Amino acid sequence: MAEQQKEMSFLGHLEELRWHLVRSVAAIFILAITFFAFAEQVYDHFLLAHIKPDFITYQLFCDAFQLFGIDSAFCNVSFADKKLQSIKVTSQLMNSIWSSLILGLIVSFPYLLWEIWRFVAPGLTAHEIKKSKGFIFIASFLFFIGVLFSFYVIAPISIHFLYNYQITDAIENSFTLESHIGLVTNMLLGVSILFELPVLIYFLTKIGLITPEFLKKYRKHALVVVLILAAIITPPDVASQVIVAIPILILYEIGISVSRRVIKKQEKNANKS
Structure with a gap:
């Protein structure tokens, strides 16, 4: 009888997980359909915004360099002769x-x-639920900071560099729609996920996999890993990777502070008990 109850409980959790996944996928598809319905506006004002000379980042960089009396290529940005190629019948669709x-x-x-939190919340205590309510806000805040940073800093610098990079005049740059959109979307997702590092460190510290001392000890190794990840999600130019x-x-340094606070709190709770 006990085994049957456990089995039913397990199946119940699976059913609950299934519905969380269904709702999550449905949300993605509903938004995707909306973006698809306004594809022209999405492409003109977002995905292809970086190949417009009047993009705000180019203007800000130009003004910043001029403030210090430095001539900059960002003051003469031109993509007039850069047309994206759609070489397959189904490419645009x-x-x-x-x-x-x-x-x-x-x-x-x-x-x-929020769906992840709703699935996990029933297994938490009232105190843990109260403490975890800020998780969605903090994680979302870091994620969208990564989106904005990628869109307004990384993407324009990378696209400006790559569109104007030329080994010799004998080679003509002619980029495809897939390569441009892939570059932009990969940077948006990659950088945004990397910005979740403090959240990841928090949870790894909570379950005892890492400590502040561990993070400090392997700080140099982390630098190498970060540079490798930056090289993967950005074009092969040093400026973008460093930025x-x-x-x-x-x-990462903020994560060390977060990890230290988690450890101190765990030690304080241990002393109380």
């Missing part, structure tokens, strides 16, 4: 579907976290 799904995933991120690495390293 499939690209708009895929990019809509990725944007749906990005925008629905807070809701996905990505700097905030990640700052978040």
Whole structure:
């Protein structure tokens, strides 16, 4: 009888998990359909915004360099002769579907976290539920800071560099729609996920896998890993990789402080008991 109850409990958890997954997938698809319906506006004002000379980042960089009396290529940005190529019959349709799904995933991120929290919450104590309520806000905040940082800093610098990089005049740059959109969406997702580092460190510390001392000891190793990850999610130019690495390293240091606070709190609770 006890085994049957356990089996029913397990099956009940599976059923509950299934519905959380169904709702999460439904949210992604609903947003994806919305983005697909407004594909022209999404592409013109978001996904292709970086190949417009008047993009705000180029203007800000130009003004910043001029403030210090430095001539900058950002003051003469031109993509007039850079037309993206669609070389397959289905390229535009499939690209708009895929990019809509990725944007749906990005925008629905807070809701996905909420579904995860709802699934986990029944197994938490009242005190733990109270303490974990800020998790969705903090994780979502870091994620969207990563989205903004990627969109307004990493993407324009990378695209400006890659569109103007040329080994010799004998080679003409002619980029495809897939390569451009893939570059933008990969950076948006990759950088945003990396910005979740403090949250990851928090949970790893809570379950006892890492400590502040461990993070300090392997700080140099972490620097190498961050540079490798930056090289993977950004184009092969040093400027973009360094610009990505700097905030990640700052978040790593914040993670050390978070880990230290978790350990101190655990020790304080242990002493009370």
